[in-house]
Amino acid sequence: MAGTYLIAPDPDGARLTRIVRGVDQTGAEQDIRVVEERPLTIYLNGQEIVTAMTIGDHPAYLAVGFLLNQGMLRPEDVILGVDHDEEVEAVVVRTARQTDYEEKLRKKTRTSGCAVGTVFGDMMAGLEGLVLPAARLPVSDLYALAAAINTTPSLYLAAGAIHGTVLCQGRRPLVYMEDVGRHNAVDKIAGWMALERVGAADKLLYTTGRLTSEMVIKTARMGVPALASRSGFTAWGVEIARQVGLTLVGRMRGHRFVCLSGAERLVWDVDPATIPDEPARHRRKSAGEAP
Template identity: 75%
Template sequence: MATPVGGAWQLAKLDTPGGYLIAPDPGNARLTRAVTGVDHLGRRTGISVVEERPLTIYLNRQEIVTAMTIGDYPEYLALGFLKNQNMLSATDVVTRVDYDEEVETVVVRTEVETSHEEKLKKKTRTSGCAVGTVFGDMMEGLDAVALPQTEVRASWLYALATEINRTPSLYLEAGAIHGTVLCRRAQPLVYMEDVGRHNAVDKIAGWMLSEGVEAADKILYTTGRLTSEMVIKTAMMGIPVLVSRSGFTAWGVEIARQVGLTLIGRMRGQRFVCLAGDERLVRDIDPESLPAEDRKHRRKGAQ
């Protein structure tokens, strides 16, 4: 597959034990902008805000969606979106992913026309905060999902939360952004951020598809709400465990239980709640033995 690994958007590797394969670079000038405003006391003040730009995704010649995104890893976002929306099947061979920065488009090209392109001609979408969801296609793909019944240890979750909270990020620099992290046990691997939680998940899905990464032993950590869309996308990626600092929706819980996904939310400090897959959760550490979460390192959802 002729997919650039980040292209001009290659982000920094962190010098941490185990290290991230990809992690946020809050110093990337292309992703934020300095603006001047007035504070509550009437004083002029300067702050950093995240960029937001449109990215139009094509599947061969068919326009699919225009997503609002911060602009990094457009190739992965396009691939992951099409995969998670069930617009690319296991038999579709991707030959190229072409990004044109000048006109902000990504074209995902397949060896032959896909079975979905004809019905997709009526499904162009535009979204202001996230890519959104084409439920018909996603639910069709969900019927074929068979997630591995993978064990998850509480000690891994606490270690991940601590590491992720302390990772330099665009959120800590400018706020108004969601983060999603692909992890293997207690090791975070790939950390993506975007204005929409769906975009961040799709970037990781695109990276996994491009690199041929196995999903069965992975955990997906997100700052976003555990809605039906987030649960479906995680299941479509084949990842058996989804964890968030945020809360749940009823439909998200219902779908997680239906597909056998371990769903853990409200993961803050010494606390979390598991609403699906508790039988696969091993409580191998006493939460009371852990230090309280340092306030300056708290990583909340987008504000």
């Protein structure tokens, strides 16, 4: 399955997990794989912006995507370089434009992210007048993507305690990113798209996390017209999705799903009764959030 991806999860990555010994409910010893967390400090030119807790893979994509999704980088900005120092756990993004975000850094909105996300400045900035492409979404593509993604070897299946976000085109998953916070995962995809100059108009984002306002805002700012999840919705997330014309599909389990924004863009090209239910293993591990 990983061969169909441009970037796939690396559940065997040496720095991503470690073995921890504990005891179970009977007192028996068990060795358990747990996900590593490490800090990554992001700089924009000479200014320190934030220190994020992350699993540590794809730091350049995470840094650029974070800055883009916070509005600190503009789509037209020329990025002169992205330098990662693994020893000091820092990434410096250098641009041709001189930047100064001291005022924006003083104004923070704490978000509902599992890793305690933070949005700088006005959360809704950049959405004024934004209308996403009215891309049609075949229901058969949703089912095909869910089946492929849910059976892909991943840290989610190997160790839990992690979120995944997948950039898709048609029924093909392209880039699968994981992290301790769903916001980090989607930022990595935003950074990959920016640095690799990949367009968004024909793409869909699939996430294992909740469809919150910040997830909807980030998807909209990226220009991606559809967002789908195994999990549920928040009211503000739905409201913003309807405002910008984002197709929003949640609670995807087997043949079941709910669309709360953009249902008129769905193409009903398959009978749900012909779609098999998902394996019990995935039903047990998906109560709405990654284990």
